[in-house]
Amino acid sequence: MEHHLLKYLREEILPTTHCPGCGCGQVLNAFVNAIDTLRIDPRGIISVTGIGCSSWIPSPYFKGDTLHTTHGRAIAFATGVKVIRPDSNVVVIAGDGDLAGIGGNHLIHAARRNVGLTVYLVNNYIYGMTGGQVSPTTPFGVVTSTTPYTNAEYPLKIAELVAAAGANYVARWTTYHIRKLIASMEEALQTKGFAFIEIVSQCPVAYGRRVGLRDGVAFMEYFKENSVSVRKSKTMSEEELEGKIVVGRLARRERVEFTESLRKIIEEQRTGTGA
C-alpha cells in the first residue's frame, strides 16, 4: 500500500536529499496536500526555485514543470514565466538566503508590482547547504560558521517587508502549525496577485546544532513555545516580541494583478483606445 500523495512526486528519486528532521520535506508534504485538496492539475503548475536546500523542495521531486534557476533569481525568472503564461500557476519555493538575501530586491519589487506569483519562502535562519553561514534572517547573537563570536546583525522581518511592499496576500507560519500552513497555502494558491508565505522551518544540522536544537523534534517544540498569533502580538510591546515568531495572516488586499494590467495596456495600445 502506498501513500496517496506519491502520485504528485517522482517516486524513483525518493527519499528526498534533505537531512533527517529537516523542515523542507514537511513543506513539500504541505504543498502537495494543498494541491490535492484544491484538486489542481500539477501539470498546470510551473514551480521556480533558486539555489539552496529549500530549492530542492519542488525540484526535482514534484511532478510538474520546474525551473531550477541561479542563486536569488527565482522571482525574476518566475515573473518572466507569468508574463508569457498568465494562465499558469507559477509557484516559487526558495529559501531565506535566496529570496531575502541575494534576491531581496527581486522579492520587494515583485510584491510592489503585484505579479501573480505564489511565493513560499522557507526561512530556516541559515545558509544550510553551504555549511551554515549567517543569513539575513539569522537571529541576533547566535553562533554560525561565519559568526563564530555571535551574530552582530538583527534579522529581517521579511513577511512584514513584503506586506509593506504591497503584496495581495502575506502570511507567516511554522512547520509546527502544519494544518494552518496547508490552509494558508491553499489561500495563497487561489490569490490573484502576489501571494507570499514565510514558512519558518527547522535546520537541525547547519543551524540547530550550534544553538542547542539538535533535532527536528526539539526545533518544532521551540516553534510551538515561541509562536504568537498576529492578534495577540498587537497587544505586546516590541521588547515582549523579541525572539517570538508572529504567526498568522499579515495582509490581504484586492489590488489588480500585474500581468492583467499589462495586457490591458497592450490591448488598449493595439486598438488605439489607450492614453
Add this chain to the structure above:
Amino acid sequence: MIIIDERYCKGCSICIHFCPGKALEVSKEVNSRGFYAPKVVDQAECTSCKQCELYCPDFAIFIVEDAESADG
C-alpha cells in the same frame, strides 16, 4: 490504521513525538538505509488524526481508514 513505508524513513522521530495517542515507538532494528524507523505499538491507540502523516518530511508514514469505520 497506521502504515509505515520504511523505504523512505530517515528516523527523525517527529511522528513518534507528536502522536497524541502514543501509538508509535522507535524500532529496535534499522531499516534498509540504516535509520531507526518508527514501529506501531498499538493500532488501537490510533485515532486517525493524521498528525504523523502531515508532519512526516519523507512521506514514510500514512493513515488508511479501516474498512470497518469506512462502512460505518
